Amino acid sequence: MRVVHYLNQFFGGVGGEESAGLPLEARDGAVGPGNLLEQLLGDGARVVMTLVCGDNYAVENQQAMLAAALEKIAAAKADLFVAGPCFQAGRYGMVAGALCCAVQGKIGISVITGMAPENPGADLYRESLFIIDSGDNPAKMRDVLTRMASLAKKLTGKEAIGYPKDEGYIPRGLIRDRFVEKTAAERLVEMVLAKVKGEPFDSEMTAPAFAPVPMPPGVKDLRKAKLMLITDGGLVPKGNPDKIQGSAATRWGVYSIKGCDDLKGENYEISHGGYDPQFVRQDPDRLVPLDVMRELERDGYIGELYNEFFSTSGLANPLSNTRRMGREMAERAKQLGIDAIILTST
Amino acid sequence: MPLTLAIHPVKEIRSGANTRLEGTILVIAEDELRDVVLKVPGIESVDFAIVRPGESCRAGPIFDVVEPRAKAPGGSPDWPGILSAPRIAGHGTTHVLNGAAVTLLREQSPGESGGTMGYVLEMSGAAAEGSHYATLNHLIVIPHTQPGLPAHAQQKSYRSAQLRLAVFLARTALDAIPERTQEFDLSSDENRTALPRVAYVGQIFSRQRKPEPDEQILYGGDTDGMLPTLLHPNEWLDGALLPSYHVSLGGAGTYFYQNHPVITELYRRHEAGELNFTGTVATIASADNFDRERNTRFGANLVKWALKADACVLTKFGGGVPHTDLSETARILECEGIKTAVQVTDLARDQRVESALLFNFPEVNAIVCIGGNSTKWRVPPVARVIAANSDLAEILAGPFEIDSLNVVGVANQQGASRLRSMVY
Numbered sequence: 001m002r003v004v005h006y007l008n009q010f011f012g013g014v015g016g017e018e019s020a021g022l023p024l025e026a027r028d029g030a031v032g033p034g035n036l037l038e039q040l041l042g043d044g045a046r047v048v049m050t051l052v053c054g055d056n057y058a059v060e061n062q063q064a065m066l067a068a069a070l071e072k073i074a075a076a077k078a079d080l081f082v083a084g085p086c087f088q089a090g091r092y093g094m095v096a097g098a099l100c101c102a103v104q105g106k107i108g109i110s111v112i113t114g115m116a117p118e119n120p121g122a123d124l125y126r127e128s129l130f131i132i133d134s135g136d137n138p139a140k141m142r143d144v145l146t147r148m149a150s151l152a153k154k155l156t157g158k159e160a161i162g163y164p165k166d167e168g169y170i171p172r173g174l175i176r177d178r179f180v181e182k183t184a185a186e187r188l189v190e191m192v193l194a195k196v197k198g199e200p201f202d203s204e205m206t207a208p209a210f211a212p213v214p215m216p217p218g219v220k221d222l223r224k225a226k227l228m229l230i231t232d233g234g235l236v237p238k239g240n241p242d243k244i245q246g247s248a249a250t251r252w253g254v255y256s257i258k259g260c261d262d263l264k265g266e267n268y269e270i271s272h273g274g275y276d277p278q279f280v281r282q283d284p285d286r287l288v289p290l291d292v293m294r295e296l297e298r299d300g301y302i303g304e305l306y307n308e309f310f311s312t313s314g315l316a317n318p319l320s321n322t323r324r325m326g327r328e329m330a331e332r333a334k335q336l337g338i339d340a341i342i343l344t345s346t
Numbered sequence: 347m348p349l350t351l352a353i354h355p356v357k358e359i360r361s362g363a364n365t366r367l368e369g370t371i372l373v374i375a376e377d378e379l380r381d382v383v384l385k386v387p388g389i390e391s392v393d394f395a396i397v398r399p400g401e402s403c404r405a406g407p408i409f410d411v412v413e414p415r416a417k418a419p420g421g422s423p424d425w426p427g428i429l430s431a432p433r434i435a436g437h438g439t440t441h442v443l444n445g446a447a448v449t450l451l452r453e454q455s456p457g458e459s460g461g462t463m464g465y466v467l468e469m470s471g472a473a474a475e476g477s478h479y480a481t482l483n484h485l486i487v488i489p490h491t492q493p494g495l496p497a498h499a500q501q502k503s504y505r506s507a508q509l510r511l512a513v514f515l516a517r518t519a520l521d522a523i524p525e526r527t528q529e530f531d532l533s534s535d536e537n538r539t540a541l542p543r544v545a546y547v548g549q550i551f552s553r554q555r556k557p558e559p560d561e562q563i564l565y566g567g568d569t570d571g572m573l574p575t576l577l578h579p580n581e582w583l584d585g586a587l588l589p590s591y592h593v594s595l596g597g598a599g600t601y602f603y604q605n606h607p608v609i610t611e612l613y614r615r616h617e618a619g620e621l622n623f624t625g626t627v628a629t630i631a632s633a634d635n636f637d638r639e640r641n642t643r644f645g646a647n648l649v650k651w652a653l654k655a656d657a658c659v660l661t662k663f664g665g666g667v668p669h670t671d672l673s674e675t676a677r678i679l680e681c682e683g684i685k686t687a688v689q690v691t692d693l694a695r696d697q698r699v700e701s702a703l704l705f706n707f708p709e710v711n712a713i714v715c716i717g718g719n720s721t722k723w724r725v726p727p728v729a730r731v732i733a734a735n736s737d738l739a740e741i742l743a744g745p746f747e748i749d750s751l752n753v754v755g756v757a758n759q760q761g762a763s764r765l766r767s768m769v770y
Contacts, residue, residue, distance in 0.1 A: 127698070163770050173699040175692060175767045177717030177750070179476055184689050185607030185761025188659045188714045189544070189615060192687035195712050196542045196657035204767055205690070205715040207706035208699060248695040274665050276555050276633075316666055318696035 001045040001156060004073045005034045006083040006099055008092045012052030020091075022054030024065050026072050033141055037082060040149035049076045055091035062095070066102050074107055080156050081107075085114030085144045086121065088136040093121025100129050110155040114144050117170050130155065130169045225339040228306040230329060232314030233287045233346040234272025235263075235280065244313055246271045252312035252325050254332075257305075261294045272313040275346045287344055306338055314345060348531035349580040350439045352418070352524035356446040359396045359483045367518040372414075372446055374485065374515070382514045388491050388503035395486040395732050397449075400470055402729035404742050405486050407464025408754045409450045409504045410589065411479055411601040414443040416516035417585075424513045425585045427566030429506075435565075436530075436580025441519040447479065447601060448515065450487040450508040453500070453734040455741070463741050465593070465754040473723040473748060477755030478762055479601070487511060488734050498558035501591045505562065508600075530580050530613055538622050544615075545655035546579070546608055546626040547645055547675060548760075552664030553633035555592045563588055564628065574629040574645035576652055579609045582626065590663075597663060597691075597759035607761030608661060608689075624653040629675070631668035638671055646678040657685040661759060666693050666704055673705035680709035687712035691757060692719050692767045699769055717767035718757040721750035 009019040013032050030038050030047035038047045051069055058065050073081055081103045083096035093115045100111040114132035115122045122131055130151055134144040147168040154161055164171045182190070187204070194201035219225045236244055242253040249271075257263070263284035270277035285291040288309055296302045310329050314322070333341060355370050362373035376394055383392040397403050417423060421438010423430030449467060456464045467479060474480035489507055491500045550563060557568035564572070565586055577586065582603055589598035609626065616623040629645045632638035649655050658679055662668040669690060676686040690713060694701035697720050703713070726745050733739040750756045750765060757763055 161770075163768060171699075171769055174770055175694055175697045175699060175702060175717060175720055176770060177692075177719075177721040177765050178768050179764050180766045182764070183607050183611075183761055184714050184716050184758075184763045184766075185611045187766070188608060188661075188687050188689050188761065189611045189621075191712045191714060192544060192657045192659050192685060193542070193615070193621060195687060196544075196685040201687075201712055203711055203713045205692070205702055205713045205769065206699065207703050207708075207710070207713075209706065274554055274667065276553075278556075316693055316695055318694055318698060318701035320696045320698060320701070 001041065001043065001079045002077055003038070003041065003045055003047045003080045003082060004049045004051065004076050004078040005030065005037060005047050006051045006053075006069070006081070006096060007031060007033070008058070008086075008089065008095070009052060009054040012050070014052060014054075020054040020056035022052070023057050024051060024053040024068050026051055033145060036142065037145050037149060040145055041153065048078065053095070055089070055095065058095040059091045062098060066098060069099060070102055070106055073103055079109055080152055081109060081111045082148065082152065083111070083113040085132065085134040085141070085148065086119060087134050087138050088116045088119055090120050093119035094124065097121040097125030097129065097131070101125060104129070110152060112148050112152040112155065114148050115170070122170050126170045127172050127174065130161070132168050133170050219340045222302050223300060224303045226304045226306055226337060227293070227302050228333060228336070228338045228341045229288050229290065229293065229309040229344065230341055231288050231309065231311050231344045233280065233344060234270045234313035234315070235268055235284055235287050235311050236271050238267055238269055240269060240271050244271045244311070246273050246313055247315045248317050248321065249313040250321055252310055252329060254308050254310055256308050257290055258307040260290065262291045263288060272315050272346065274315040287346065289342075289344065306336060347437045347578050347580055348529060348533065349436050349584055351528040351530070352439055352441045352519070353444045353526050353528060354441060354519045354522055354524050356443045356483055358398070359446060359485055361396070365515065365518060367443070367522055372443060372483075372515065372518070379511060379514070382510050383487070383489065383507045386503050386507045386510065388495050388499055389489050389507055390492055391490045392507070393488040395488070397469055397484040397486055397732070399481050399483065403469040403732065404466060404725070404728045404730070404744065405449065405451060405484070405732035406466035406742055407452045407455055407738065408467050409452045409501070410508060411599045411754065412448045412508050412512040413601050413604045414446050414448055414512045414516040415604060416441050416513050416520060418520060422584060425509050428562050428588070429509055429513065432565045434581065435586040436578055436584040440584055441516050441524070443516050443519060445483055446515070447482040447484045448487060448508055448512040449484045450489065450504055451732070451734050452504070453489070453491065455738065463748070463752060466742065466748060466752055468725065468753050470728065471723070471725060473725055473753045473756070476750065476765060477753055479755040485511070485515070486732050488732070490734070498560060501558065502560050502562070505588065530583065532579070532616070532623060541619065541622045542656045543622045543624045543654060544612060545624050545649045545653040545658045546612060547649060547658055547660045548582075548608070548626065548628055549631050549661065549663035549668055549672065550587060550628045551590050552631035552668045553637070554631070554664055554667055555590070558591055561591060563590055569630050572630055574627050574641055574648055576648055577626050577628050579613065579623065579626050582606050582609055587628070592664070597757070599754065599758070602758055602760040602762050608659060611761070612659075624655050627653070629671070631662065631664060631671040638674065642671055642674040642678055645675050646682065649679060649684060650682050655684055660686060660688045661761060662690060663759060669693070669704035673707055673710050676710045677707045686710065687714065689714040689716065689759070689761065691715075691759060692717045694719055702767065715767040716757055716759070716763040716765045718749070718751045718765060721765065722747055
């Protein structure tokens with residue numbers, strides 16, 4: 001097995017912070033921890049090249065550095081790319097993650113790295129990569145490299161990869177199902193008994209933590225504001241021209257309400273499972289309140305209602321979709337000079 | 347309120363001249379069964395099929411799976427509020443044809459969240475391994491209703507035919523000696539004060555849909571306007587409850603009310619002296635915030651003041667929105683010092699943890715997650731496809747890819763699922 005190993009200036013033996021500006025260098029064979037890595041991989045594994053780069057140089061010239069590194073790794077005909085371990089070093093972790101992602105995506109060989117869970121590189125790249133949890137203590141180098149080598153061998157051998165606590169990698173935040181011996185009812189009662197007795201229990205899912213969204217400033221003067229309606233309740237014109245999926249939608253549509261004061265059920269349909277759409281079918285204004293918005297517009301309470309509404313389906317929609325669609329809608333609304341949006345859901 | 351199950355194992359269903367139980371063989375006379383079904387208004391004709399565990403067979407779309415059970419005289423009646431007067435269910439002796447099922451097929455694909463093929467019974471292969479239903483001997487019932495019957499009337503006919511047949515079959519065991527009996531009784535007066543008091547809150551419907559006209563869910567009632575209700579655990583097991591016609595996500599079947607995995611597990615642990623099973627609350631997931639605020643508080647209040655529980659397990663019904671009612675009830679209970687564990691389905695179509703739950707209350711941290719979204723099978727053609735008509739049979743012929751949520755029993759939300767989401 002041919003291995004290329006990436007190290008920063010410190011682990012590459014060049015120097016500390018004063019050498020952080022070092023440009024990318026390629027050296028033949030193993031350097032520093034690479035010797036141990038080679039030994040732990042066994043089976044005639046050989047570190048054929050070590051790439052060493054200063055942390056500042058790598059971060060400040062990331063695109064150029066990545067391109068140069070990719071070229072060298074491809075030329076080395078490597079079977080495995082190893083970066084770090086980086087422990088708590090933030091710049092090192094970011095670069096190692098970016099390199100591993102690029103090598104995995106562009107060259108398609110197995111990659112492995114190691115970081116502390118608190119390393120910003122772990123946060124950015126753990127979904128895409130297997131990152132061995134290195135902790136923050138470089139004195140544990142042998143332990144960490146042992147786990148990295150063990151998982152790397154499974155990856156290059158295309159073996160099944162176990163769970164984070166068995167393999168030692170940082171949970172990627174992904175889900176796969178497994179059939180287990182106990183029924184859900186048995187697991188449920190067992191869990192509540194442990195909890196009520198104050199014993200440890202192993203929740204099968206953890207609730208995500210989301211960064212709070214800051215409240216935007218209020219609209220200064222509604223009488224001059226341009227408003228827009230957006231819904232994720234799946235209201236689309238008859239025939240669903242944009243083929244917006246009724247569940248886990250990946251698309252959103254823009255529909256004209258120009259010259260219209262009241263939405264009529266016969267012109268629309270609902271592409272959204274999971275709720276009882278009969279009331280919206282009877283009167284779509286119940287979901288997209290055009291009728292009352294027009295009254296407010298006529299009364300001068302609002303400046304103007306934008307003459308199109310955006311629509312998609314929110315049902316069972318993963319955040320990876322909704323984040324993208326939300327961003328796209330917000331960009332479009334900004335371009336249109338919209339001051340405020342009323343979002344209606346079901 | 348003791349309930350005794352008189353259990354008669356059934357190892358085989360066979361056709362014969364008259365319907366009877368011969369040891370572990372249930373003999374059925376189709377003419378007799380047809381007489382039972384054709385008494386139900388709206389049904390013009392009916393076909394039957396017998397399916398064995400492990401057989402290369404696929405049937406669908408499934409309306410419901412019911413275990414044949416019949417009440418012995420002197421106890422509560424069969425299906426009170428539905429087939430009998432609305433007396434309290436759950437006491438006396440119930441004869442059970444254990445290992446058998448009456449499984450009724452729909453005539454149309456249910457569409458919407460059930461998908462084109464609806465819920466499918468797989469009796470062999472990898473998909474079958476995930477469902478308890480594949481281990482049963484099924485009497486498949488294929489009703490043909492009057493053309494033009496409204497959907498709600500059609501489904502009421504299905505329900506009535508299926509329950510009547512199940513009772514009719516189990517009555518063959520009324521005079522037989524059961525292989526064993528099982529007692530469900532919480533009235534013991536022994537001193538159990540040291541054990542944690544554990545309650546169960548189960549959603550029995552989700553107002554993501556209005557119930558169909560005449561839909562029979564709780565003692566024949568449709569849950570419209572329902573507030574959380576105290577039920578004795580035996581009421582769940584013995585005929586008070588039926589799943590809605592809309593069992594989205596393959597979530598609920600009558601069979602697993604009769605054999606309720608959460609209730610039977612709480613009973614088992616109660617008898618083992620590990621906990622005090624204090625009772626249950628049946629509730630529904632709400633359609634709006636007013637109902638949600640009221641229902642979650644009422645439910646939690648019953649657990650606290652009526653059941654005086656130290657701990658509570660909760661399950662949901664239906665799709666995503668019920669996560670909200672479930673977790674809010676659990677959160678209120680936790681605030682009252684009552685420890686909770688909840689069972690959910692995984693909602694992450696992108697297989698990311700961040701999309702799996704519709705709540706993030708720090709207190710609601712004991713979560714059983716039956717997956718579903720990352721399990722599918724490529725199922726092969728089978729020797730026998732059973733469906734109500736040739737169009738449906740063609741859809742089910744195989745090979746095709748089927749999601750775990752569409753294989754009946756796999757992602758069951760009543761506690762029967764052995765599927766688990768693993769985070770990696």
